[in-house]
Amino acid sequence: MxxxxxxxxxxxxxxxxxxxxxxxxxxxxxxxxxxxxxxxxxxxxxxxxxxxxxxxxxxxxxxxxxxxxxxxxxxxxxxxxxxxxxxxxxxxxxxxxxxxxxxxxxxxxxxxxxxxxxxxxxxxxxxxxxxxxxxxxxxxxxxxxxxxxxxxxxxxxxxxxxxxxxxxxxVDTTKFTQVDVLNAGPAFLAIGRFVEKKSPDSVVKAFKLVHQKFPDATLTMVGQGPLFEAIQTMVEQLGLNQSVNLTGVLKTEQIRELMAKSRCFVQHSVTAKNGDMEGTPVTILEAGSSGLPIVSTLHAGIKEAVVNGKTGYLVAEHDIEGMAEKMMLFAANAKFAEQVGSAGREHILKNYxxxxxxxxxxxxxxxxxxxx
Missing domain, CATH: 3.40.50.2000 (Glycogen Phosphorylase B;)
Known part of the structure; x- marks a missing residue:
């Protein structure tokens, strides 16, 4: 040894x-x-x-x-x-x-x-x-x-x-197991630091478009960071206080509980102005392992962790309308969300x-x- x-x-x-x-x-x-x-x-x-x-x-x-x-x-x-x-x-x-x-x-x-x-x-x-x-x-x-x-x-x-x-x-696929997507409401989940490369404002703006067509939709955002207060203000200004929950930092067990109540995972990763980028976000892998369909961006390792059109959808960085459009597909159809999420879990089990x-x-x- x-x-x-x-x-x-x-x-x-x-x-x-x-x-x-x-x-x-x-x-x-x-x-x-x-x-x-x-x-x-x-x-x-x-x-x-x-x-x-x-x-x-x-x-x-x-x-x-x-x-x-x-x-x-x-x-x-x-x-x-x-x-x-x-x-x-x-x-x-x-x-x-x-x-x-x-x-x-x-x-x-x-x-x-x-x-x-x-x-x-x-x-x-x-x-x-x-x-x-x-x-x-x-x-x-x-x-x-x-x-x-x-x-x-x-x-x-x-x-x-x-x-x-x-x-x-x-990801530990024995801890992040298949959740009941079919019986979850139109609940979207985002997890990550509130920093530029995670572009949390893009997630909120996309959700605003979703919420206009699906008033019962919700968004839970887990994490902390320098942009947290700015996102709090944005949520208030967009009138989304009743539909968006900013939880702060949570433990792994609490995150698993949230995934069990969600229909779709969202993350709008971008290249920051200083060049900073993602590697392969672990939260994307955890969501995929949990059988959640994913809507994210064509960015870094996400392009491999999510099979575009099969285990989720990937849009161009800063394409807020495109992201909202893909989120609406899952908000409208729980069965479709379940099918895409199941394919995602298979992909994670096989590769991650x-x-x-x-x-x-x-x-x-x-x-x-x-x-x-």
Whole structure:
């Protein structure tokens, strides 16, 4: 059994369930580090830098001198790898992988970097880390992409094609099981952060058109984010207070309960002005696994997760009227929604069960250690 160190940027983030799945499901004796683009804490919340003088030196260099390469921090990570006898590192997000490449190299530990979305597409982020990415592309064993669009983006950035592995995050299809779409009312469900690339305003505007023809239709939007208050205001201004429910962040169990009461899942993902894009949204996979028909956009990994015209409908980004038109098809016909949703579950079972992505990751991690 090998020793796997998983490095993630955040201690806890409600939108990063895919990272927790890696922690729960991947093989190996696992340790977890976190603390931003470069880890400074272990899984018990203790500093990797052990001396008070070292911590002071680190804080001065980071917060006052604004340094990105800090020797005392790198040395602490190298020491941690050696003390824990780490056999391989899985870095969650490209920025994290780029930052820890030097420490992995100094410790002689193989590195696998899992990209997720903004780390490949957000222009400012890519520009800031571009030089470090090039070093990571040379050293790391593998780079995991979650969509074919991301595979191509990584190639454009300079990642060696033979090191890129396509492995969408996947979904636990035993937890997200077929719901009773046929007996659900015209209830639409959207789940995701309230940020530009999720375009929650487009969802509300499309629903307004649906609501004009189907007054009994409802929309539940789960999540939080910088656009939350603006969406609250929009809902009020459009007179949709009685039909749109903004729940905030919910637990997985609560989300499953909502899916069981819904007829259709909606998400209007777009490319943000700063270039940020989706990978393959886990909520799309969860909805598909639940047998909900999906109305979304021709965007990133969604184009593969949803078979347009078979398991749902995909419209052009910012096509609000087109989205409303497809939503109305499901609002009008529960039987049709059930048929499309059932096809969606079959597609997810065949292609996106989490066991597939975990198997690919396990194989990559093992091969990075053995070299074959």
């Amino acid at each position: 090998y020793n796997l160190c998983i490095i993630k940027p955040n201690k806890n983030a409600f939108s990063e369930t895919f990272i927790q799945e890696h922690i729960n499901r991947l093989a190996g004796n696992k340790t977890v580090l976190y603390g931003g683009a470069f880890p400074v804490y272990d899984n018990e919340g203790k500093f990797l830098i052990k001396s008070k003088l070292g911590i002071l030196s680190y804080l001065i260099q980071k917060r006052i001198l604004k340094k990105t390469s800090i020797k005392v921090r790198t040395d602490a990570l190298v020491t941690y790898f050696k003390t824990q006898k780490t056999d391989v590192v899985l870095a969650e997000y490209g920025m994290v992988g780029a930052m820890v490449t030097e420490a992995c190299q100094l410790a002689g530990v193989p590195l696998v970097i899992h990209f997720h979305g903004a780390d490949v597409h957000h222009r400012a982020t890519v520009a800031s880390y571009f030089a470090l990415y090039q070093k990571a592309f040379k050293y790391a064993s593998y780079f995991v992409a979650v969509s074919t669009d991301m595979v191509e983006a990584l190639k454009q950035l300079g990642a060696p094609p033979d090191k890129i592995i396509l492995a969408p995050c996947g 069960d989490i066991s597939y992505s975990i198997a690919k990751l396990n194989k990559a991690l093992k091969r990075s250690i053995t070299g074959n």
